[in-house]
Amino acid sequence: MTLNVHPGLPEFEYIRPENLDEASQFLASHVGESRPLLGGTDIFVRMRDGIWQDKYLVDVKSLPGMNEISFDPSAGLSIGAAVNMNRVAAFPAVKEKYAVLAEAAASCASYQLRTRATVVGNICNASPAGDTIGACLLLDGILNIHGVDGFRQEPLAFFFLGPGRTRLKAGDIVTSIHFPLPPHGMVGHYLKLGRNRLSDLSIVGVTVVGFPDKSLPSGIRIRLALASVAPVPLVVESVEKILSERTITEETIAEAALAAMSACNPIDDVRGSARYRRQMVKNLSVRALAEVWKKLR
Numbered sequence: 001m002t003l004n005v006h007p008g009l010p011e012f013e014y015i016r017p018e019n020l021d022e023a024s025q026f027l028a029s030h031v032g033e034s035r036p037l038l039g040g041t042d043i044f045v046r047m048r049d050g051i052w053q054d055k056y057l058v059d060v061k062s063l064p065g066m067n068e069i070s071f072d073p074s075a076g077l078s079i080g081a082a083v084n085m086n087r088v089a090a091f092p093a094v095k096e097k098y099a100v101l102a103e104a105a106a107s108c109a110s111y112q113l114r115t116r117a118t119v120v121g122n123i124c125n126a127s128p129a130g131d132t133i134g135a136c137l138l139l140d141g142i143l144n145i146h147g148v149d150g151f152r153q154e155p156l157a158f159f160f161l162g163p164g165r166t167r168l169k170a171g172d173i174v175t176s177i178h179f180p181l182p183p184h185g186m187v188g189h190y191l192k193l194g195r196n197r198l199s200d201l202s203i204v205g206v207t208v209v210g211f212p213d214k215s216l217p218s219g220i221r222i223r224l225a226l227a228s229v230a231p232v233p234l235v236v237e238s239v240e241k242i243l244s245e246r247t248i249t250e251e252t253i254a255e256a257a258l259a260a261m262s263a264c265n266p267i268d269d270v271r272g273s274a275r276y277r278r279q280m281v282k283n284l285s286v287r288a289l290a291e292v293w294k295k296l297r
């Protein structure tokens with residue numbers, strides 16, 4: 001018997017609403033058979049493979065503000081939902097002030113794919129493996145969302161509920177993500193372990209940011225997030241605690257990496273076993289933490 005693993009793209013209706021109200025109303029009245037469309041790099045693969053069978057794809061790319069990216073020195077960075085990853089990675093203020101996001105965006109798939117894929121799509125897809133999510137979490141991202149009752153904001157920190165599951169409700173459309181000004185002197189690093197350098201999700205992803213903080217015994221605040229090793233993208237609070245309370249040395253970094261390993265809860269899948277992932281969390285955390293510490297010194 002031949003197994004057809006790629007049944008092909010099914011027929012669907014392409015909807016292009018005039019405004020956000022129309023888009024939210026349409027999505028809310030077609031629950032379970034419609035979804036917002038940005039770059040489509042997750043959607044079309046899932047539909048081709050028969051995993052998603054939506055009748056309607058609601059293209060939200062051209063709605064007001066969706067294509068804007070801007071930096072305000074007193075308010076921070078705003079990235080419209082439809083801004084693709086190459087634009088994010090190349091935007092001067094992202095490179096200068098939110099460099100870890102540029103690094104994470106540039107690690108996704110290939111250049112070609114990144115001309116379609118968006119950071120907001122990466123977030124809304126809610127894969128624990130999403131490469132840009134760790135940076136967005138550590139940079140304290142806040143989502144602007146339009147729903148049937150109008151606009152609201154949601155901090156990214158509480159957004160993820162499980163693989164593919166978020167706090168989005170019927171009719172909700174993320175219009176942009178906002179990042180406050182980063183703390184003075186902030187540096188970061190993203191380390192991704194994949195099966196190849198192009199076009200694959202991570203086996204393990206480690207994002208680290210750090211900045212001087214005189215109120216702490218160590219004088220430095222360091223935060224770490226993990227991808228692909230838990231049901232949701234994970235910020236490991238114990239790492240921050242260890243590296244805040246004591247002088248940072250190779251030993252405290254090793255201890256923090258062990259804490260990261262203990263916090264994760266990976267599964268076995270085609271990309272790697274849970275055991276391998278745990279070991280790689282430890283190894284990559286040591287490397288990413290040491291790199292950030294070096295930059296701060």
Ligand SMILES: Cc1cc2nc3c(=O)[nH]c(=O)nc-3n(C[C@H](O)[C@H](O)[C@H](O)COP(=O)(O)OP(=O)(O)OC[C@H]3O[C@@H](n4cnc5c(N)ncnc54)[C@H](O)[C@@H]3O)c2cc1C
Nearest residue numbers: 035038039040041042043109118121122124130131173174
């Ligand atoms: C070959 C290939 C390689 C890949 N490699 C990587 C990789 O290395 N790293 C990685 O992280 N990902 C990778 N991906 C996955 C994918 O490219 C990313 O998750 C991408 O960021 C999704 O963005 P998009 O704009 O294409 O989203 P879409 O596919 O348009 O949407 C994704 C999901 O978000 C929902 N959604 C979209 N827009 C909104 C909105 N405004 N409001 C609410 N919900 C919305 C959609 O309905 C859908 O459920 C890869 C995909 C492919 C096909």
